Amino acid sequence: MAGQLKLGLALSYWSAGPPPGLAELVATAEGLGYESMWAAEAYGSDALTPLAWLGSRTTRMRLGTGIAQMSARTPVATAMAAMTLDHLSGGRFVLGLGASGPQVVEGWYGQPYPRPLERTREYVAIVRQVLARERVAYHGKHYQLPHPGGTGLGKALRSTVHPLRTDLPVMLAAEGPRNVALAAEIADGWISVFYPARDDAFYRKALAEGFSRPGARHTQDAFEVTCKVEVEIADDVEAAADRVRPLLALYVGGMGAKGANFHYEVFARMGFEAACTRVQDLYLAGHKAEAAAAVPLAMVEAVALVGPPAKIADDLAAWRESAVTTLLVSGDVAKLAAIADLVHR
Template sequence: MSSNQKLGLQTNVGVGADALAARFALIREAEDLGYTSLWIAEVSGPDAFVSLAALALNTRKAELATGVIPIQIRTPGAMAMGFLTINELSGGRAIAGLGVSSPVIVERWHGASYRKPVTAMRECVTIMRQLFTEGRSKFQGEVYKSDFKLSMRITAPHPPKIYLAGLNAPMLRLAGEVADGVLMNYSPPDAIAPMVQHIHEGAKAAGRDPSAVDVGIYIRMCITEDEDKAVDSFRRELASYAFVDSYNKMFARYGFGAEFEEVRRLWKQGKRDEAPRAITEASCRKIAVFGKAAAGRDFVARFRAAGVTHPVVFPIGPSATAARDYPNTMSALAGA
C-alpha cells in the first residue's frame, strides 16, 4: 500500500468494559499497522455516535466513520450535531456515512417514514452541509425542513466529510453529485466498474471532478483455517437480506436472483434453518473471501484495479471464533 492509499477497517465496538478494553487495544494496533479509517455500522445497537466518541478519544490519526447510519431515525440537525462533536473530539477526522436503510428498519423498528429515499438523502445532505459549513440551515424541501442555528464553537481544521451508502444507480449518481465519497457493499470486483461509472456520471452532471469522489466498499473476509464454518456463517448473514428490496435488486444483477427467491420461499414455509442453504458456496465466495491471507490481499487488489479508492476490510466469521478471526484478518490484510 503506497503512503497515499486508503485502507479502512470495520470495527463495531462492544459496550462491556472488558470488550471495550480489548477492542481499543486492537484499534490502536490497527492504526499502527497502517489502517487509515475505522468504520462503525449501526443496525440495532450499539449506538454509532457514542461508539465513535469513544474511538475519537482512543485513537490518534485514523478517520472515524459511520458505515452507515439510517438518515430517517434522527433529524438532519441532530446528525449534524453528532458528527460535528465527533469531529471536534478527533481533531477533524469524522466521516458522516449515511444510508437510507430499509422500510423494515425505518418504519417497523423506528416508526419513521421511508418515503422518497433518494429525495430524502439529497435534502438531508443539503441541510447537513449547511450546518457543517455555515452553522446555520434554512431549508424547505419535499421531505425535510429546517430553520436551525448551531451554537457550537468549532475548532476542527475542516468539517466532517459525507459519504453515501450506494447499491443501485440512483443513489450512486447522487453520491457523485453531492458527497465526498460512497460506501458500497456486498459486491464482487467484476461489478464495480459500472457502479463507479454511475458515480462519475453524477459528479460530471454536477460539474465536479469525478476523481474527487472517494470510492469505498466493505470487503468481507475471514482469514481462517475453518473456511467451511466461516462460509456457513456468511450464508446466514446474506439470507437476512432476502427481504430487503434494494439488496435483492442488486443481488439479482450478480446472478443470485434465483437463490434469494428460494431463501424467501423456504422462509415463508417456516423452514428458517434450511433457507440460508439455498445460497451456494460459489455465491458466497463471489462477494467475500475465506481462507488464506494471500486470497484476501488479492481480493483487495482486484477491487482497487476496478476503481475502488478506499477498500474497507470487514472481518466476518462465526461469533464463537471472532476473538481469533478478527485480529487474524486485521493483521493479514494490513497494507493491502
C-alpha cells in the same frame, strides 16, 4: 487507484451489550495500520457514542459512521454531532449517512420512508449549511427550517460552534444505481456493501453518471469508496464460505420484506436471482439453516474473500483494480493481523 487499498475496522452491531475487548481491539488495529474505524446503528446501539469512546483511545484512525441513519436525527442534530466529534478527534471524523429501509425507518423511528433520494438530497444540503456556519434556512418537500407553523417565533439560526472543518467529509450509503449516482454527485464518498469487485462496471457507470452532473463535488480520483468485506481464512474454501453463507442468507432472505429487499436486488443484478429467490423463500419460511446452505459458492466469492491465504492474496487483485478504496473488515486480533499482512503485501 489500483494498488492503493486502505484498511478500515468495521465495528459490529452490538447484540445484548458491547462486545468485550473493543478498546484493545481498536488499539491493536491502529498499530497494524488500519486507517479508520466505522460504527453502525440499526435499532440498538447508536453509531456516534462508540466512536467518541473508542476514538479517544486512538491518535491516527479516522472515525466514521457506517452508517448514521438519517431518520434517527434531524439534519441539524446530525451536523451538531459531527462538528462535536470532529473537534474532539482533532479533525478525524467522517459522517456516513444512510436512508436505511422502510421496516426500520417506519417501524423503529416512526418516520416516513417514501422518496428516500429526495430526502437524502435535502438532508445533506442542510448538514452542509450547518457546517458552513450559515444561518440555516431551508424550504424543501421533506424538511423546512424554520418550522412553518407552530408559534411562528422560529428563526433561522447559525451554529454557535465554529466547525473545525467546513469541508468535513460526508459519505452516503447506497445500493441501487440512482442512489450511487446521487452519492457521486453530492457526497465525498460512497459506503458500499456487497460490492462485486470482479465485475464492477455496473457501479462504475452509476458513479460516472453522478460525477458528470452539474455541480458534482468530485471526480472519481478524489472520491472515497468503502466496502464491508467478509474475510474468512481457511484451507478449505467451502468451509470458509460456510462462515459467510448465514450472513448472506440473512440479508438476502430476511433484511426486508418480500418484494422490498434492496440486498436481494443487489445479488439479483449480479446474476444470482434464482438462488436469491430460493434463499428468500426458505428464510421467510423459517428454514434459516437451509437458506444458508442454498447460497452458492460463486455468490459468496462475488463479494467476500474466502479460502487459504494464497487464494485470498490472488483474489485481492480484483479489489485493487476496482473502484473501492477502503476495505472494511472485522474479526479478532489474529484475524485482523492476517488480513493486514495480505492487504499490505
